Amino acid sequence: MNRGQIEARLIAHIESVSAARVTAATHLIDEQIIDSMGFINLIAFIETEFGVSFEESELDECFESIGMIAGLVTKKRV
Amino acid sequence: MGETLDYARAAALAAGAADWLVEQGISAGDRVALLTVHHIAFVPILAGAATAGASIVPINPHLHPDELTFILADAEPTLILTDEPKELAKRFRETPQFVIGDVVGDWEARGAGAAGETIAGETIALAGGGKAARNGSSPAANGDPDDPVPAITVYTSGTTSSGKGVMLSESNLIAMAQLLANHYAIDETDRFYGVLPLHHMNGIMMTGILPLVAGASAVLADLFSFKNAKFYWQHVAEHEVTVPSLVPSIMAMLLRLYPNGAGVDLSRIKHAFCGTAPLPESLWKTFEERFAMPVYQGYGLTETTTWATATPCTPGHRHDSVGVPLGTEIEIDCAAGSAHTSEEGEVLIKGPMVMIGYLKRKKATREIFQGDFIRTGDLGYFEDGELLITGRRKEIIIKNGLNINPNEVDEIVAQHASILESKTMGDPDDIVGESITTVCVPRDYAHPPAIEDVKHHVSEMMSAHYRPDKIVYLAHLPKGPTGKVAMRQLRGILSGELSEEIVKRLTAWKYKRSQPNNRGAVVRTVQQSLESGAPIRFLTYWGCGKRAELGEVDRLAIDRMLEMLASAEYIETIPAKLTILLNDIHSRVNEVPEAHYKEYYSAVAEYAKERGIDSIWQSDVWQALGLDLNKVVAHAESAAFDKTWTTHPLRAELTNAAERHYRGGDAERGARRYLGACISETWPFGEKFAGSLFLSYNGPEFDACLPHLPTLHIFSYKKGKTVKPWFVEEEVSA
Numbered sequence: 013m014n015r016g017q018i019e020a021r022l023i024a025h026i027e028s029v030s031a032a033r034v035t036a037a038t039h040l041i042d043e044q045i046i047d048s049m050g051f052i053n054l055i056a057f058i059e060t061e062f063g064v065s066f067e068e069s070e071l072d073e074c075f076e077s078i079g080m081i082a083g084l085v086t087k088k089r090v
Numbered sequence: 091m092g093e094t095l096d097y098a099r100a101a102a103l104a105a106g107a108a109d110w111l112v113e114q115g116i117s118a119g120d121r122v123a124l125l126t127v128h129h130i131a132f133v134p135i136l137a138g139a140a141t142a143g144a145s146i147v148p149i150n151p152h153l154h155p156d157e158l159t160f161i162l163a164d165a166e167p168t169l170i171l172t173d174e175p176k177e178l179a180k181r182f183r184e185t186p187q188f189v190i191g192d193v194v195g196d197w198e199a200r201g202a203g204a205a206g207e208t209i210a211g212e213t214i215a216l217a218g219g220g221k222a223a224r225n226g227s228s229p230a231a232n233g234d235p236d237d238p239v240p241a242i243t244v245y246t247s248g249t250t251s252s253g254k255g256v257m258l259s260e261s262n263l264i265a266m267a268q269l270l271a272n273h274y275a276i277d278e279t280d281r282f283y284g285v286l287p288l289h290h291m292n293g294i295m296m297t298g299i300l301p302l303v304a305g306a307s308a309v310l311a312d313l314f315s316f317k318n319a320k321f322y323w324q325h326v327a328e329h330e331v332t333v334p335s336l337v338p339s340i341m342a343m344l345l346r347l348y349p350n351g352a353g354v355d356l357s358r359i360k361h362a363f364c365g366t367a368p369l370p371e372s373l374w375k376t377f378e379e380r381f382a383m384p385v386y387q388g389y390g391l392t393e394t395t396t397w398a399t400a401t402p403c404t405p406g407h408r409h410d411s412v413g414v415p416l417g418t419e420i421e422i423d424c425a426a427g428s429a430h431t432s433e434e435g436e437v438l439i440k441g442p443m444v445m446i447g448y449l450k451r452k453k454a455t456r457e458i459f460q461g462d463f464i465r466t467g468d469l470g471y472f473e474d475g476e477l478l479i480t481g482r483r484k485e486i487i488i489k490n491g492l493n494i495n496p497n498e499v500d501e502i503v504a505q506h507a508s509i510l511e512s513k514t515m516g517d518p519d520d521i522v523g524e525s526i527t528t529v530c531v532p533r534d535y536a537h538p539p540a541i542e543d544v545k546h547h548v549s550e551m552m553s554a555h556y557r558p559d560k561i562v563y564l565a566h567l568p569k570g571p572t573g574k575v576a577m578r579q580l581r582g583i584l585s586g587e588l589s590e591e592i593v594k595r596l597t598a599w600k601y602k603r604s605q606p607n608n609r610g611a612v613v614r615t616v617q618q619s620l621e622s623g624a625p626i627r628f629l630t631y632w633g634c635g636k637r638a639e640l641g642e643v644d645r646l647a648i649d650r651m652l653e654m655l656a657s658a659e660y661i662e663t664i665p666a667k668l669t670i671l672l673n674d675i676h677s678r679v680n681e682v683p684e685a686h687y688k689e690y691y692s693a694v695a696e697y698a699k700e701r702g703i704d705s706i707w708q709s710d711v712w713q714a715l716g717l718d719l720n721k722v723v724a725h726a727e728s729a730a731f732d733k734t735w736t737t738h739p740l741r742a743e744l745t746n747a748a749e750r751h752y753r754g755g756d757a758e759r760g761a762r763r764y765l766g767a768c769i770s771e772t773w774p775f776g777e778k779f780a781g782s783l784f785l786s787y788n789g790p791e792f793d794a795c796l797p798h799l800p801t802l803h804i805f806s807y808k809k810g811k812t813v814k815p816w817f818v819e820e821e822v823s824a
Contacts, residue, residue, distance in 0.1 A: 044542075048316035049521055052343045055320060071317045 013089070018062065019082040025057055026078065036079035051075070064088040093130050097305075100134050103194070106201025107131075107138025110193065114186065116168055118143030121243060123167035125151040125174065128288045128310045129190055131197075133298045135171065136242060138197070140260055144168070145240040147255065148289040154553040157253075161245050165255055165449065238262075238446050244291055244392050252486075252495035255449030256392045258291075265442035266295060266395040267303035269417040274361070274386065274403055276333070280306035283331040285314035285322075285340070290491060292365045295396040296335040319343050323352035323381075326359070334362045336385070337491060338369050339521045341377045352381055359383045365390075365397065366491025367523030368479065371409045387412060389479060393464055394418075395443035399477050411476035417441055421463060422471055431472040434480055438463040487516030487524045492555050499528060499558065502551045508532055508539040513567055513575045514558065528558035529580060535565040535622065566623035568661045579661055588660060589617040592626070595657040596783075596802060601650070603812055604803045607790045611800035615783055616658070625667040626658050627782040629799065632694055632705075633673045635751070635816040638686050640693035646807040647815040648694075651785060652701060654804065669782070670698050670705040675712055675719060679763045681754040690816070715774045719767070726766025727759065734769070735762050740795065751817075768795040775799075787814050 013021075019036050026034050032045050040046050046054060054075075059065055062085050074084045095103070116122065122139050124146045126132060132148075139146045147165045149158065151174045162170070162182055170187040240257035247253040270276065284297025288310075301308040309329045312318055318325075322344060326334055341364065361384040364374075369387045378385055384405075388397025389412035398420065401413040421428040424435025440463045447455035458465055467486070470479040487494040496514035503512040510531045516524035532538035541561045548557050568579040582588030593613050597606065606612050619626040630651065648670075655666035672694060677687035695705040712719065725731055735741065744761040752760025776798025784799040786792065787806050806815050 049343065049346070051316040052319060052346050056346055056349070066320065068318060068321045071320060075317070 013062075015082050015086040018085050019078055021061065022058075022078045022082060025061075026054070029053065034078065036082065037077055039076055040078070041076065054081075058085060062089060095130050095134075099198070100137075100302075102201030103131055103134035103197050104137035104141065104201065106197030106199065107135050108141035109138075109200045110197055111139060111142040111144060111169070114169055116142050116144045119239065120144040120168040121147050121165050123147045123149055123162060123165060123170040123172075123185075125149045125170065125172035126190065126288060127151065127173075127313060128284070128293070129173045130310055131190060131194055132288045132294075132310075133302055134197075135190075136294075136298070140241045143239065145243050145257070147243045147245070148294065149245070150287065150289040152553075154551075156551070157247075157553055160253055161255075164253065165243060165245075240446055240449075242294070243449050244289075244294075246392055247493050247495065252493070252498060254451055254454055257446040257449050258395055258443075259446050262395045262443050262445065263295075263299050264303060265417065266397070267300045269443070270295075270300050270397065270400070271304040273400055273416055274333075276300065276304040276306055278305040280304065280332045280360070281330060282306065282308040283311060283326050283329060283334045284308055285311050286335060286337065286366075287313060290366070291392050291396050292337070292491060293335070296363055296365070314340050316343065320347055323348065323354050323356065327352075327354040327356060330358050332358050332360045334359065336362050336364045337366045338364060338373060338523060339367070339490060341369075341373055341385070342521045345373070345377055345380060348380065356381065356383065361386055361403075363387070367488055370520050373520055374409045388416065389413070389468075389477065390439075390443075391464075391466060393445045393458065394439055394441070394466075395445070398439045398441060398443065402476075408476060411473070411478045412470075414476055415441075418443070419463075420472075420477060423460075423465070424471075434469055434471045437466045437468045437470045437477070437479070439466060440464070485515070487514075487526055489516070489519075489524050489526060489555060490522045494526060494556055496526075498552070499526065499548065499556055502548050502556075503528055503530060503544065503558075505551070506539065506544055506547045508534070509544065511567065513577075513580060515577065515581070517560075525559040526557070527560045527562060527584070529562045529564055529567065529584065531565065531567055532563055535563065538563045564621050564623070566663060568663065576661075582660075583617075583620045586613070586617060589613050589620055592616050592658045592660060596654060598657070600809055601654045601804050602802070603787075603805050604789055606800065606802055607793055608800055612783060612802065615781065615800050618781065619664060620661070623664060624781070625665045626655075627779075628655060628666065628668045628785055629779050629782040629797065630668065630670055630785040631673050631676075631796070632670045632691070633814060633816050634677045634682060634687040634690045635814075636819055637816065638689040638693075640690070640697055641815070641818065643807045643815040643818040644694060645697060648697060648701060648703065650807060651804070652703070668703045668785075669779075670694065670703055671708055671711070672705055673708050675708040675767060676764065678709075678719065679723065679767045680748075680752050680760060683753075711775070711778065712771075715778060717770055717774065722766050722770045723763050726762045731762060731766060735765065738765060740765070740791065743791075765795065772796065772798050787812065 023034055023036070026040070026045060029050065030045050034045055038045060041051070055066070055071070058081065064085055070084060074080045111122065122144050124135060127150070136146050147167055149161055151172060167185060170182065170185050171190050172187065173190045175189050238259035238261065241260040241263055242258050243255040244258065245253050245255050280301070282297045282301050284293055286293035286297065288294055288298060297308045297310060309331065311325060314322070364385050364387040374385060386401040386403065388400040390396050390398040397416055398418045399413040400416040401407050418439050418441030421438040422431045422433065422435040423438055424430060424433040426433050438460060444464050468479055469481045470477050485496055487496055499514040500512045503509055510533050512528050512530040514526060514528045517527050519525040530544060544561050545557055562584060564583065568576040568583065579588060582591070590613060593609065593616055616626055651668060655668055658666040672691040674687055674691060691707070698705045744765055745757050748757040748760035748764060754760055772795070779797060779799060782799055784797055784801040786796055786801050786803050788803065790803055793801050805811050806813060807818070
């Protein structure tokens, strides 16, 4: 699965749970696409879906947008 | 790892802070505002201030400036300590302000001489070991027990109409901590883990005063957030924690993030504490099973320091109660009298942790006290010695442990230019305890403002935690005779339960000859009326038989419909309205003489009017819709209609009916004409009367020939009778 496919999968997931339209660049927290429980659910989804886990600093820095998350997931899956 | 404060250094800091505060001119009865989320020097500052005879006022530095201003203006601190330099100076120019980081070194230097040994918690200045106490100037140490002095003043909210400073004395704090320590056998081997702020009593007690009094230790970690949640158990294990301090929302997030258990060694944990909000039974059980640790919860208010009841420390504790009284006497104020604690009533609490009173609010203090008991405003009862909380008398919403007065949210929402009025309420929420729902009545229901716009408006005026989680638009708020919002009805509208209940009544077997084809559409139609405030509209067809005069059966049938409609009138302002459609077109199709049907329909219309029912001639609707009967009939009799007719499932039934009612001779011809007329009406009538429910005396198989509307199939003039009233020729008695 490449970065584009991961992005597409994440966009589909977030749109299905938030009923909002998002792009890879949408800021998930600032634009209130997901709340804190939504964030927790997103982490749980990514871990099961892509079989990766994260470091504390990564969640802080790289979880702003789908594009950033997809980049991180791609890097971890290599 | 961050900074560590051992007891020796804490004692030194406390003594030094007391000394420094006295030097700053702090004297007995003064208040020191402490703006910090979780500064490690929190407890030493509390202790130092108590030694100086002053009380601290812990304040969330991230409050909205208006709330901060309210609290500071109300508390009138002599001095402000903050760990986050803010723009306070401008507003409170008169009050000396210090950044903790700038003065803590001075405290330590001053205190080094005053406290040279490592001392167990309770001997730290809380019991009065500092300079001021030694000089005899501390009422905390020497005070009159009948006139206690606050050691801490905690605000319940930051808004003008509901914010009150709860004054808790040193003995309140110590009694609370000792009761907890004894009940749960907390000692110096314990280590607490705090991810909750120190401007709320739960954090102050569980990760501040309780460890101090028990001689235990506490880790003040970063506040719990969705970003560090994933590493919670890892940190707990690294710090060798024995007692994590939790709230229900954190527990829910941890469960979500750790589907297979913590994944780290948690064997040091004795148990976890959970406070600030009701703990749902399923969440409680699942958490204990998944992470293999007992969780104990308590119940109390800021006014009772922390917990007035606590889960018994025994295996197999129950999960539906808030536990046993913790050094308190609890009465239930119910109709049967306070001795009957097994009956539901208001929970009253008396005990060593009950507050002194509200700062500068004598009336509010008088109102909440009943003798030595405090009225909690919560409803509950006892079962086998344990207290079960069933609800709240007051409307206050508790979200994430913070009190939110819904009226204050409504005041702000009402200032939005496009909102007429609103009603804010709490909804039970497994994560945050209660979430905030604001029902708004827009000035123009058809064009309401964007929901984000209203949320933003609230955020501008109040702290983030007041922001409604959900905004719902209704065209009206159901109100009682006094103009007060009828909460039960409002909740019923929002949940959809009210429309379900109304449809249940409308489809009671007393009226219903068979189930509706599309119950969901019936419910949705009712729901739309409830939301828009429009009447619940019903439409029915009325035909003509051999009688030209109104019969008793006609009256009975109409009255029955009215009776059924009355059962849908739950909300005074939302009546049920019936329109009778006089089927003169169908009578013409059946070649009934015009004078005959006109006489009959006029009599029906007259009786309907008497009963407050509208009636409308079918021919008028045809005209309005541009339908042409001659064309419709010609089409129905032409070869082009053959296929529709020969394949129609109701062909036999319609022919059978035409044999009795068609006055033009050939029954099949009559049936074709009738079907043609019905088919041409189905959709246009459905659109014309959209939003109405259709009442049909036919069975559901006839729906295809009737206006395309959600349809209820009802008995005619009596339960069990399906014959149409206008076809009944003999006199019928009720």
